[in-house]
Amino acid sequence: MAERSAIKRLFIANRGEIAVRIIRAAQGLGIHTIQAYSEADAEMLAVRMADEAICVGPAQAAKSYLNIEALVQAARDRDADAVHPGYGFLAENAGFVRAIEAAGMRFVGPSADTIDRMGDKVSAREAAQAAGVPVVPGSKGRIETLEMALAAADEIGYPVMIKASAGGGGKGIRVAKNADDLAQMAPQAQAEAKAAFGDGGLYLERAIQSPRHIEVQILGDGTDAVHCFERECSMQRRRQKVWEEAGAVCLDEGIRDKLCASAVALAKAANYVGAGTLEYLYDSAANEFFFIEMNTRIQVEHPVTEMITGLDLVQEMIRVSGGEKLRFTQDQIVRDGHAIEVRINAEDPILQFMPFPGQVGSMRLPEGDGIRFDHFLYEGYQIPPFYDSLLGKLVVHADTRAEAIVKLAKALDELSIDGLKTTAPLHRALAADISVLTDSFHTQWLEPWLEAGNLTATP
Amino acid sequence: MADIKSPVPGTFYTQATPDAPVYKAQGDTVTVGDVIGLVEVMKTFIEIKSDMAGTFAGYAVENEAAVSAGQTLAQLDG
CATH class of the missing domain: 3.30.1490.20 (ATP-grasp fold, A domain)
Known part of the structure; x- marks a missing residue:
């Protein structure tokens, strides 16, 4: 059947919550899942959920999740026909893509050449300019006088x-x-x-003063590309996003249309295959946006886009990487309401966000209409200290931004994970902050807010 | 003999970067507050400082070894 994806046995070269997410998506498509794991991750949830699992090396990521040779060998040994890289680790490594293809498997993502071109900031800027996408204006050549x-x-x-x-x-x-x-x-x-x-x-x-970080989700099949609207990700600490929204209510319809169309133009020009994100700085004072870089992979914050569009981005990227065409045209992708995701990290926000890799005690997880919690926890699970601190992502969806914040605050009150310190208190404080409620923040907002003691002051 | 222990689980490093010299070698003088190594926990690097003065006797674990909270990292002759 030509309609069916060519992918039958998917190897997951990642861990944590995104591995769980990929397994769910693949199993929903009837695909057999093979989970890679390091010696420190034998007990992780994705290993328990996958149809099979294989150890790829020691705890240190350099010897396991970043070890191209070991991963490709493991995928071949288990007769995988495709590899999903998740995000981080080798997700944007063109050498990994070439090794997978040389071994006769498919990579769930764009080609190695696309990763090379869009992964380099200078060539990505050139590609954007060639596709008519605005970049941060700069001088041409050296300034001598x-x-x-x-x-x-x-x-x-x-x-x-x-x-x-x-x-x-x-x-x-x-x-x-x-x-x-x-x-x-x-x-x-x-x-x-x-x-x-x-x-x-x-x-x-x-110099773009107090910029917003706004990004556009795209999907491409190599010839056609569509956008799935934008996300607002200005709430950052040390350049890491902590709170993400879809859409960006600071944009008017005209600028939103232009922004999303520019992303599609670049995706088409790159013959992009898979899910990708174009990141922009938005100057609210001038109502102008500028392309900064492209991420050629699924992103942590993809669920907010799924909540407002009803799409399953991970399934769609598997389908197009298996050789299918996009299953919908741009006018069939409709946005509905507003979604917010907050990252629940194993960190103590009161103690300078010190990592806290403890053992999960009893858990109470929020549930209900418009509430989603993507995570990799179970009671008794010992969080390994070797990888990043993301435990899960609490996502809410409501008709309006204001209602989404109310729902988020309620969901955060219902969430409890014994045995760990998490960033949930940060999000409770943010959900009650006037600047957040009125959507008046930018990429440089959170750190001064923390330094001013806003978190410790709120019980 | 006194032990310097890790406050957190993670990966232990005896040098600041792969090209840097080891923080301490056997026989080095250690003063209070000297950094003797790093522990990487969830991509965050924590400096391990000595809270005693003495002579460095040696590392108890190898560079890049996985360590648990409370594990001895190095020893001092006091």
Whole structure:
């Protein structure tokens, strides 16, 4: 039957909650699941749920979940015909994709070439520009003189960030609000760059103040691509998302349409296969968005998109990777209501988010209409210390954002996991915060809020 | 002989990076607050500091070994 996916035996090269999620999706499609696990993960929930499981190495990820040779060998030994990488680990490693394909199996995701092209920031920026997707405006080529700097800044628009061409990271970055600032700062920046890197060349880029992080979910089958609307993921600590929403209520319909259309244009230009996400910065003051990078995999926060569209993104990515065409056109993807996900991590938010890999005691999990908890816990399970701290994701769906927050607060009150410290208290405090309730936050909002003691002040 | 123990479970490192020298070698002087190793727990690195002064006698576990909370990481001759 041509309609059926070519994938019959799926090897899951990941762990934790996403492995559980992939097994559920695959089993729902009638696919036999083979779970990889490290020596530290023999008792994890995904091993218990999978049709079969195979140890791929010691606890350290470098020797197991990042060990391409061991994973490919294990998948071959168990006659897998496809490998799902989940997120993290080898999910965006083109070498892994090539090794899987060389062994005669399919990779659930885009081609190695697409990963190479979209995984590199410079080539992804070029691909975006070629597809007509706006990127953060920057100077073309080296800036050598003040005259060049002033001319470039006029074109880019103030405020501008002044960076050393040769520099990396945040070192020596200055922000000029206007031409007077620039005239004063550019020579300083040039002297400093010369001293630090032996090269006085400068690069100018638009400084986006208090940006929103907004991303668009896409699905592609290699020829066609569709979007599944946007997510708002500005609530971040140390560049890690902690709270995610679908959609972004800060956008008006016009800008939302343009944003989503730009993502589809880039996905089509890349002949994208699978589920992917285009990340943007959104400047609310200027009502402009700029592409920053693409993630060529399923993302942690995909459930909020599933809640508002009714799609199963993991099943769809398995289908297209098995050679099927997309099963729907853009106008068949409709959004309904608002969804919020909060990440429940094994960390103590009161003690600088110190990891807390304990043993799961008795659990009370929220349930009900519009409530979903994706996790990998069971009573008595010992959380291993070797991997990231994500325990699960509490997701709620309601007609409006305000109702979703009310539902989230209630679900968080119902949630209790004995034996562990979790980030649930952070989310309870956020769900009651006026800036969160009024949707007035951005990527630089959470850390100062924590430093100001907002969490400890709330019982 | 005094033990320096891990406060958390995780992976123990005797050096800051694979290219860096080991924090302490046998016979080194250790003062209170000296870092003798790192434990990585859930992708967070925690510095293991000595709360005693003495002479470093040696590591009790190898670099990159899995350790449990309360396990002895190194020993000092006091």
